[in-house]
Amino acid sequence: MSPSTLELVETLSGIFPGDYSSDTDTDYVPDSEEDSDSSHSIRVKKNNDINIISAKCCIPDSDDDFEAGVSTGTVQTHAAVVHNLVNQDFEIRNETSSTTFHVIRGDETLDQITNFEVQNNDDYLILETQSEPQACRPKKGRKRKHPEHTMAQKKNVKYANLPYHGKNKLMPSKNFIDYTCKCTRQCYFRVSEENRKEEFEKYVLLGSYEAQLLYILNNVKESPKSRSYTLINNKSGKKKARQYRRNYFICDIEVCKDMFTYNFQISSKKVDISLLKKRSGTALKDNRGKAQGGWNKTPQEDVEFIKNIINSLPKYESHYRRENSDSKYLKPGTTIEKIHEIYKDELKTVYGTLKRPVSINTFKRIFYSNFNLRCKPLKKDTCNKCDSLRNKIKNCSSEEKTILVAEKEEHLKRAEELRIQMNQDLQRAKIDEKFECLTYDLEKTLPLPRIPTNIVFYKRQLWLYNSGIHAGSNDVGYCNIWVEGEAGRGAQEVGSCLVRFIKNDLSHEVEDLVLWSDCCGGQNRNIKIILMLKAVLDSHPRLKTITLKYLESGHTFLPNDTDFSKIEYQLKYHQRIYTPDQYINVIKSCKKKNPLKVYRMQRNDFFSTSKMEKKIVNRKTFVTKAKVNWLRTKKILLKRDEKYTIYMENTDGMFEELNIEKRLRGKRLEISEEDLVLLWPNGKEIAQAKLDDLKSIFDFIPKDCLDFYKTLKGNDNITEDVDGFDCVTDFELLIEQTEQTEQDDQEDLLQDIV
Structure with missing residues (x-):
């Protein structure tokens, strides 16, 4: 037991000896998980007429859980004050059910406590327990930058008897005042000044409002009045006669009311509230300001105004988390600070100077507590695996640290080796006319129209x-x-761009083609890309092999990223863009040396592999019966002479042969470039909600640019995705395979170390 806890116990009970130690107390149970063998951490201190109980307990979700002792949630209770303790049952209720519990006595055990209000009588009083409220989204794990400015911090300073800032002035700390009462009991002489000062210092340092109420309850006894009088010709001004009489004590010595209140520098109202809470059976919780929300509560009108602003923002779903998350996403690049600026502009437009905007902290509180929205961060060239391993290394044992450090070094070594290979291929392409190296990637999406307005x-x-x-x-x-x-x-869109380049821009002297890309399995590493390259390899006059190579995840900086950075830098000087042709002009002018070449893709340039997929078998095992894992593949080799064979190299550097040939009654189904059919022959529809939004801003678009937008078609059945995908994609999300791959990598690394 800490010294502060021991002091509080002595203050509340009033009879503990000065040399009291928890080590000599047979009823003491450690209140930390490290010192206790039980899942229930219970501490009981006995006194003549008061028991103080604090427990870390479990809430049963069902009768079976209650009988078996199974718990699914944990709450923390503060204390319980029980006068004239006897064995007694009481009931704890919530909105859906009620559970009966037994008040303990002596060396009995406290089985269960919940965080709901107790229906009790004068014999006992149990404080309301605190539990984490259910929020609309997971609570953010960051700390406030200035915690000393919060209301909670002010309250802590106040109940630590330190100077604090009140509403309009600086409130000093309380100092002991030697008060002399004028009653006939001569309380001044009954309790020495030294004892009164000691009790005062204990009271002001209790640390919380609830603890002070407990102290008052322990030192003020209330009992029904012994006789009644009838008021006739009432001249005292009393509207209602008292129903109770009170006795005040300091150091177990009865004193008058004035001596008690002046000694502790409290008002009689605080004593009334303490005893009223006891009589009514309510929890000793500070409810001041809860009904009206406090003097600084944000008006409901302002809250609704903010909620309307947030509700008006476009929201998207995430294709990767649609099945296991109810979260929605805001437009990429949107931040809470930007939304707060929009709110301030709208507030000024509607109310002018009549209303002041709420602070950014209040705005964040409303945003997080009322909406399950997330601001999707822009992609950055950082490695999630490196960041994860770095954090794990900081908080792990020495044995685990050895494994994690080795895993990180292996990851960085593999990334560096692949980057060296890519640079060597790029340099070889400059001197070998029969060899070409291409890198390909998708730039982040660019908005149309691009308008600098809220x-x-x-x-x-x-x-x-x-x-x-x-x-x-x-x-x-x-x-x-x-x-x-x-x-x-x-x-299929990415593959169509590669097919168009190979057919139109690749030199006819090239025999060996190498393609480098990042590790996006959905766009770069799948059977659809392979089939499209198989088709163009078969029809090309000189190509013999196509090799696809993939950089290490998290370390995928490509020459394309340099090209994209030039485009985004140039866009800073073009605030208004309304059509794709205007974007093309910006892209063409962003580089002076080796300017970018731009091709405007048309409907007839996008092909589908649906017909080809019916003529092959996308097998899940290699010829050696080993399982195919696209995510572990670092290199894929396609040969012109082996139309139905795919060679895949994993992280171990071993090639495996995958046969995709399909035979029907001994007949081979031929695949060729003629099997590539148009992907979107009639164009692609967009979400109807997006089309409606575009039409609503036609007033901001020049009339000569509207013809482009009027050709768009909408569909109510399309669900818009924050990553730009539709509700049905042309690739599979290999989530389970990803988890299995990571687990296999850790097992292989552990075996190598052993």
């Missing part, structure tokens, strides 16, 4: 896509541009 934060915008291809032979970047209403951003 109105766009309330509207869903059209997305423009840019699939970049960088050639190593001439160090030139190629940009393939299309918009959301023409195609999506799946594997």
Whole structure:
């Protein structure tokens, strides 16, 4: 037991000896999990007429759980004060059920306590327990930058008897005053000044409002009045006669009311409230300001205004978390600070100077407590695995640290080796005319229209896509541009851009082609990309092999990223863009040396592999019966002479052969470029809500640019995704395979260390 806890116990009970120690108390049970063998941490202190109980207990969800002692949640109780303790049952109720509990006595055990209000009588009083309220979204794990400015901090300072800032002035700490009463009992002489000062210092340092009420209850006894009188010709001004009489004690010596209140520097109202809570059976919890919300409560009108602002923002679902999360996402790049600026502008527009905007902290509190929204961060070139391993290394044992450090070093070594290979391929492409190295990647989505006004934060915008291809032979970047209403951003769109480049821009002298990309399995590492490359490899006059190589996850900086950074830097000087052609002009002018070449993708440029997939078998095992794992694949080799064979190399550096041939009654089904059919022959529809938003901002778009937007088609059945995907994608999310891959990597690393 800590010294502060011991002092509080002595203060509340009033009879403990000065040399009291918890080590000599047979009823003491450690209140920390490290010192206790039981899941129930219970501490009981006995006194003549008061028991102080604090417990860390479990809430049963059902009768079976209660009988078996199974718990699903934990709450923390503060204390319980029980006068004239006897064995007695009491009932704890909530909105849906009620549970009966038994008040303990002596060496009995406290089985269960919940955080609901207790229906009790004068014999006992149990404080209301505190539990974490259910929020609309998981509580953020960051700390406040200035905790000393909070109301809770002021309260802690006040009950620690330190100077604190009140509403309008600085409140000094309380100092003992030697008060002399004028009653006939001569209380001044009955309790010495030294004892009164000692009790005063104990009281002002209790640390909380509830503890002070407990102290008052322990030293003020209330009993029914012994006789009644009838008021006739009432001249005292009393409207109602008292029903109770009170006795005040300091150091177990009875004193008058004035001596008690002046000694502890409290008002008689605080004594009334303490005893009223006891009589009514309510919890000794500070409810001041709860009914009206306090003097600084945000008016409900302002809260509704903020909620309307947030509700008007476009919201998206995440394709990757749609099944296991109810969260929705705001537009990429949107932050709470930006929304707060929008709110201040709208408030000024509606009310002018009549209303002051709420602070950013109040705005955040309303945002987090009323909405399950997330601000999707922009992609950054950081490695999640490195960050995760770094944090694990800081908080682990020495044995685990050895394994984690080795895993991190292996990860960084593999990333560096792959980057060296890519640079070597890019340099080889400059000197070997029969060899070409390409890197390809998708740029982050660009909005249409691009308007520097707050109105766009309330509207869903059209997305423009840019699939970049960088050639190593001439160090030139190629940009393939299309918009959301023409195609999506799946594997078949990315593959179509590669097919178009190989057929139109690749040198006819090239025999070996190497493609480098990041580790996005949905867009770069799947059977659809492979089939499209198989088709173009079969029809190309000189190509013999196509090799796909993938950088290490988290360390995938490509030459395309440099091209994209040039585009985004140039966009800072173009605040208003209304059509894809205007974006194309910006892209063409962003680089002076080796300017980017731009191609505007059309409907006839996007192909589907649906027909080809019916002529092959996407087997899940290699020829050696080993399981196919696309996510562990670091290299894929396609040969012109082996049309139905795919060679895949995993992290171990071993090639495995995958046969995709499909035979029907001994007949081979041929695949060729003719099997590539149009992906979106009639164009791609967009969400109807997005189309309605675009139409609502036609007034902000020049008339000569409206023809482009009028060709768009909407569909109510399309669910918009924060990542730009539709409700049905052309690739699978290999979540389970990803988890299994990470588990296999850790097991392999552990075996290598052993």
